[in-house]
Amino acid sequence: MTSTSSTDSTPTITAATIRELEPVLLGYARKRISNEELARDLVQETWLAAMVSLPRFAGRSSLRTWVISILRRKIVDQYRRSRPQVAFIEEAHGEVEGVDVVAHMDDMAAMTVLARELHTLHGRERDAVTLVDVEGVDRDDAATELGVTRNHLRVLLHRGRAQLRGALEAADYARAA
Secondary structure, eight states, X not given: OEEEOSSSSOEEEOHHHHHHHHHHHHHHHHHXXXXXXXXXXXXXXXXXXXXXXXXXXXXXXXXXXXXXXXXXXXXXXXXXXXXXXXXXOTTTSSEETTEEHHHHHHHHHHHHHHXXXXXXXXXXHHHHHIIIIISOOOHHHHHHHHTOOHHHHHHHHHHHHHHHHHHHHHTTSSOOO
16 A cells, blocks of 8 residues: 655655545545535545655554544535624624524534543543544544444444533533433
8 A cells, every 4th residue: 555765764645545545534424525516625634744744654544544633624614614703792782684683602612521531531532423423424434533443433432422411411511311
């Protein structure tokens, strides 16, 4: 998949590597982006970023996993750029451009609780919840990236989500089931 240059041990991305991984990257992007053209653009940006960053590739994961993680960050960045911004108008106390401001503020407060509590989760639980629930990574890919079985990933997700749910309940943002 990669070759090594004769002058150092830095891997290179060859045409064969691109042919092999391109369908994987496109499939990953298509699952997360509904616009085919945008998905293809993000894959191209991923290849460019990978080629520029290749000297910093430490080899702690496979090249495939590394390139997919670059694509994942590109997709997250795209969502951040395209997220609608809601202006808060104090006099409105209700609907602003079709958005219930009070409900939106409650959602933001709940997200603040979740963001704070996410950092208190144990490392593996935090990684599992972040990969699956925040970044939307497929469970099989998340299990592979974490180096655990799919069943162990399920346990990590259950524990992490239970702790987050407890924090929301304690802050009155969710009802006990």
